[in-house]
Amino acid sequence: MSASGLRMFLAQLVQEIDDLPGNSALRSQHNLEPHSFRFTPTALYNSLIKEQKTYESTGWKMDNFDKLIMKNLCFKYGEVLTAELLALGGKKLGKGGVSLDFTTSTDSGPQKLSPNMQRLKDDGSIIMHDDDVFQKIKSSYYDSMNAMFQELQDYFGNQDALNSRGKKKGFRDNKGKGGISREFGAVIEGGHEHGAGIAETTLKKCWDAAFEANKVSLAQQGIKSAKSLKSRLQKLGFDLSVIRADDGEGFVIRLEDRSGNSAEGTTVGKLKKEFIAACTSTISKIDLGKIKSSDSIVERNRKLIIKQIADKFKKTNAKVKTENTALNAGSRQAESTPMGRVNVKKAGGIALAGRLSIKTKRKAKRKPKPPKMGLKNLLGIINAKLPQQVASNMGSPRLENRTGRFAQSVRAIDVTETAKGFQSVGYTYARKPYEVYESTSGSRFASSDRDPRTLIDTSIREIAAQFGLGRLFTRRL
Numbered sequence: 001m002s003a004s005g006l007r008m009f010l011a012q013l014v015q016e017i018d019d020l021p022g023n024s025a026l027r028s029q030h031n032l033e034p035h036s037f038r039f040t041p042t043a044l045y046n047s048l049i050k051e052q053k054t055y056e057s058t059g060w061k062m063d064n065f066d067k068l069i070m071k072n073l074c075f076k077y078g079e080v081l082t083a084e085l086l087a088l089g090g091k092k093l094g095k096g097g098v099s100l101d102f103t104t105s106t107d108s109g110p111q112k113l114s115p116n117m118q119r120l121k122d123d124g125s126i127i128m129h130d131d132d133v134f135q136k137i138k139s140s141y142y143d144s145m146n147a148m149f150q151e152l153q154d155y156f157g158n159q160d161a162l163n164s165r166g167k168k169k170g171f172r173d174n175k176g177k178g179g180i181s182r183e184f185g186a187v188i189e190g191g192h193e194h195g196a197g198i199a200e201t202t203l204k205k206c207w208d209a210a211f212e213a214n215k216v217s218l219a220q221q222g223i224k225s226a227k228s229l230k231s232r233l234q235k236l237g238f239d240l241s242v243i244r245a246d247d248g249e250g251f252v253i254r255l256e257d258r259s260g261n262s263a264e265g266t267t268v269g270k271l272k273k274e275f276i277a278a279c280t281s282t283i284s285k286i287d288l289g290k291i292k293s294s295d296s297i298v299e300r301n302r303k304l305i306i307k308q309i310a311d312k313f314k315k316t317n318a319k320v321k322t323e324n325t326a327l328n329a330g331s332r333q334a335e336s337t338p339m340g341r342v343n344v345k346k347a348g349g350i351a352l353a354g355r356l357s358i359k360t361k362r363k364a365k366r367k368p369k370p371p372k373m374g375l376k377n378l379l380g381i382i383n384a385k386l387p388q389q390v391a392s393n394m395g396s397p398r399l400e401n402r403t404g405r406f407a408q409s410v411r412a413i414d415v416t417e418t419a420k421g422f423q424s425v426g427y428t429y430a431r432k433p434y435e436v437y438e439s440t441s442g443s444r445f446a447s448s449d450r451d452p453r454t455l456i457d458t459s460i461r462e463i464a465a466q467f468g469l470g471r472l473f474t475r476r477l
Contacts, residue, residue: 009214009229014276016206016444030198031134032104033433034250034405037190039085039141040097041078044188044255045071048152051187051257055176059162060169069155077148081141088140100140101403104131104432111135112142114185137253138190145255149184175258186258193252196244201251204244209444225397247400247450382412382425382463389459397449399437406434410456413477424473425460 020026048070052062062070075096082090082098088108090100102108111130113121149171156169157180170180171187181187192198211218211226223229230240391407394400401407409430416424429452436443437450448454457474464472 008217009210012213013206013210016209017203017276020202020206026202027198028132030201030251031132033133034403035102035133035137036099036250036252036403037085037102037137037140038093038097038099038252038254039078039081040094041075042095043097044078045074047188047255047257048074051171051259054259055171058167058176066156070152073148073152073155077144080147081144084144085140101405102133102136102140103405104133106133106136108136108140110139112139114183134190134251134253138185141190141255142184145184145188149187150182153180153182188255189258190253191256193254195241196246196248196252200242200244201248203242204248205445207243208248208447208450212447212449227396246402247396249399250403250405379412379415381467382460385463386410386412386459389463390456393455393459393462398455399434399450399452406430406452409434410459412460418473422471422473424475425464426475426477427456427460428477429456 049067052060078096082092082096085098085100086092088100088106090098093099100106153170156171159169161167162169168180172178173181173186207230208226211229218224218229223232230243234240387404387407387410390410391401391404394407399406406429410427411429412425412427414426416426418424434452435441436445437447437452439446439448439451453474453476456476460474461472
């Protein structure tokens with residue numbers, strides 16, 4: 001990878017990060033995207049145990065009976081929450097747990113705000129949007145988890161005081177320093193899956209945008225994917241752990257202890273500052289001019305020609321001196337394979353240009369078989385196969401199939417005939433939030449690789465091919 005290519009990419013990446021809006025604006029934007037809520041009573045119990053351990057320095061320690069009471073309450077109210085989410089279309093998860101995909105259209109009942117958020121709203125402050133998916137998840141577990149927490153707090157509060165001043169046992173507000181808490185959310189929070197939160201996802205999208213802007217020049221230097229580029233930069237000493245590792249689509253939310261969630265959660269502003277500083281620091285330590293790129297196709301074949309000529313003379317015991325013909329493969333690249341056999345003339349004067357002979361077999365053109373049935377009659381069959389076909393075609397560098405929501409949203413709607421007599425299939429998909437990846441969307445996330453239209457077009461054509469259909473077109477409605 002050349003020094004110029006590295007500088008161009010890093011400059012674009014830093015610019016993308018520097019142009020990010022504030023943390024609040026980013027959170028509001030991402031909270032409208034699909035989220036998966038995953039809950040199990042065992043995970044809830046473990047989170048409460050972890051949170052309670054932070055109180056042991058105050059003298060509050062639980063015995064085995066305390067833990068049994070807490071575990072029973074987690075399963076008692078966890079059963080209530082699981083039943084409510086299953087009724088909304090959730091799926092069973094683990095022992096007594098549930099998983100439910102939330103979107104802006106998920107009806108989780110009236111929003112339940114924490115006392116603090118409610119006070120802000122009553123005072124006229126602008127809070128989350130009515131379609132805020134993260135808030136929908138919080139509202140879905142608000143009643144059952146608050147009931148569990150209050151019963152648990154009452155149990156601890158009825159025990160002997162911790163000291164002579166009458167300090168009661170129980171979870172407290174203000175990170176354990178305030179009064180006894182009466183709200184579940186003050187102790188257990190809905191947190192993003194570690195390594196895939198708002199900050200990491202935002203930096204992943206900046207990375208993708210920078211790669212997309214420079215992918216042509218990078219491809220010319222043997223870097224064909226963002227994954228390959230990431231590997232190169234890591235070898236140069238870049239810490240890319242702050243960038244989300246997967247495709248950055250959707251979020252997974254779990255209930256976790258406040259102290260753990262707080263330790264994991266980092267604002268976009270902080271990550272932005274730290275990452276830009278890391279880029280600057282690393283670049284200053286590397287002599288970019290000494291970074292050796294791999295041989296181009298022309299250079300590789302030139303070396304092959306010289307080597308083959310030299311080998312011919314060496315067989316006659318002649319002394320041969322040539323330039324260095326060792327191939328610099330860099331990372332293994334399919335495009336650097338030789339383009340055919342080098343024909344060397346036996347005459348005295350040998351041209352180093354040589355001649356590359358590329359043999360190709362001509363295949364007789366075959367006319368496509370006529371369709372076995374009309375496409376209009378196949379709409380039902382196409383739609384029956386389409387979600388599975390789309391899901392099977394997903395994967396890097398295309399959209400990746402994490403939740404199945406995108407694949408399940410794709411539908412073939414109608415069929416028309418073009419002026420030249422070809423069939424044209426009209427389709428639709430969940431354009432919110434996936435339309436931003438269309439290469440012509442104008443958004444910073446636009447990508448020719450992740451464009452949903454290309455993925456759907458390929459899938460429809462593959463299904464149609466199974467039924468012997470000829471040429472067809474697709475269009476997004």
